[in-house]
Amino acid sequence: MEKSVGIVKTRQVTLAQPPADLRLENGRQFGPITIAYETYGHLNKEHTNAILILHALSGDSHAAGYHEGETKPGWWDAMVGPGKAFDTNIYHVICSNVLGGCQGSAGPSSIDPATNKPYGLNFPIITIADMVNCQKLLLDFLGIEKLYAIAGGSIGGMQVLQWAAAYPEMVRHAIPIAATLRHSAQQIAFDEVGRQAIMSDPEWNNGDYYGKKVPAKGLALARMIGHITYMSEFSMAEKFGRRLKSKEKYGFSFTQDFEVEGYLRYRGDSFVQRFDANSYLYITKAMDYFDLITDYKTDLFRGIKTRFLVLSFSSDWLYPPANSKEIVRALKRHGAEVSYCEIESNYGHDSFLVEFEEETFLIRNFLAAQKP
């Protein structure tokens, strides 16, 4: 636990209590909304050292440290802690589970107070902007008016961009990693196939499966598809190649012959243990709706004072460097202060959860250029 934030606890707060409920992008008023979050390091007296970390599709609010009795640290523990990239000796780091999630924040598996049953498909369709607006309510609750920085990879990076677009005056530094300004046709296509996998599973039962058998096969399939897109061709070749699960030659049956098949099956099955299929539908839909270019047009990032560090990874083919360069162009159009770095890595989209040394180097220096 050296250089760890140590034992941490997830907290929950219920926000958007009616009549102050949240107006969602779909027009619906929604509340109350429970949000799960964790914090690390101390908020300074002036409340100027807060950093908001935003998680990816399958992540949660447990970014760093250890939950009591557990040996696995948070998902970005290598990046958040004393002396680390997001240095908890200097910064007060916050991470919350997204709206629509299934790790303590309001989502389709939460209890609908109107019926005392899980929402299921009665949960409203949400967007990245709705997620960010919930995070804004959380910051209001925590008494934080301005963030020293926001950072996140993948859909976390999309939230970073939404924050900068919607609340530029609240954000001093923004670090979108392996992200995009809008979902492309191919990105939508992969998400849609994942959703179809879930919705084709008879156990899905139109989203009403809580307390019954879950759509395990559909969700596992969706995750398997996702995993292929998170890795690079190279990293798959390096990790598995054509290695067989048994030492014999091919099995000549439809059981798994290759290690890569076993790995995908394992990742799919273990995902089912920790993630809700409906949350997968809701969050991927939010990703597909994400389109800052159409939503903001030429106003996007106009007059923004936020300093940006845009990061991409050379072998990421799901959110390729071209997507990040589009972010840089959109920022530069209005003269924003932006640094861009394409990190050489073979790990594909997953690189942001692997290339800690390079990320630490870049992020630490970027954040240290100013003072909280």
Add this chain to the structure above:
Amino acid sequence: MEKSVGIVKTRQVTLAQPPADLRLENGRQFGPITIAYETYGHLNKEHTNAILILHALSGDSHAAGYHEGETKPGWWDAMVGPGKAFDTNIYHVICSNVLGGCQGSAGPSSIDPATNKPYGLNFPIITIADMVNCQKLLLDFLGIEKLYAIAGGSIGGMQVLQWAAAYPEMVRHAIPIAATLRHSAQQIAFDEVGRQAIMSDPEWNNGDYYGKKVPAKGLALARMIGHITYMSEFSMAEKFGRRLKSKEKYGFSFTQDFEVEGYLRYRGDSFVQRFDANSYLYITKAMDYFDLITDYKTDLFRGIKTRFLVLSFSSDWLYPPANSKEIVRALKRHGAEVSYCEIESNYGHDSFLVEFEEETFLIRNFLAAQKP
């Protein structure tokens, strides 16, 4: 029907009649084997002008011309016919449905003579080599001892390579298009997810669904996944972008919002009308087992006299140009005569079914350099 081979008929022949049944790679003796095939143009007296065309995963023996009463020509009609790349005024062109297929050749949906019921999973697991050995039996039956050329894209290209490796003395010219010497981990991964989609469908019923409901959802899903890999990111962006199916803004439901979603669903559903789910399992498994490098080691292409034209497409990320360059290297190691061309195209793996002008130009000149 200008420059068409006109009305054509699919023929069937039953080969590998016991006791002359075929020894499969899995060790099993198998027969009888019915093979569906079509021919175009005339076989010359010397039997030296035959060209074997090999179809891709979802293709069939109907490569050119029209079936009586139909308006849609064969799948490579733009390439096969009088004056076309495979000029039926000069060559005798043959195309057969692969072993394991569902378009007239023996496959899991065929009747097992031992039980008088469809094979289902009692059909043996087959390999690319088994497919090629069946084509060899077909040529024996047709009295063709040497092929002027063999050509095919994707899994058709793998069969081209298998032909050249196993029967080099029978092949004067070989044209593997968008192919590979062996399936990579990523290629296996995509296939495995497609198979899991089918096998997760309860209607699949362990392969025993003939005469009952077919695993339509699973097969459609597999096809949707496949389609994403057949297109390029660019061609998807160009064809669909983020265009919505209706003119309104997002539907805020899990019905399809985007044109790309509707397209994938359509392609998935229409595939179910014409393809057998078990054949999808068998053929993708054969692709995954394909590995000429391990099977032949340094003997691969040693002393080969066949002339090669290796074609790839710049935007093909499923069987990228790097795979084709590996073919070229393996051939060059033993001094084979090989031309390589990477065709600039935005259509991804599907390019070989789109870029007819460029393919025609290259293939016609390649074939015309010698005389049948």
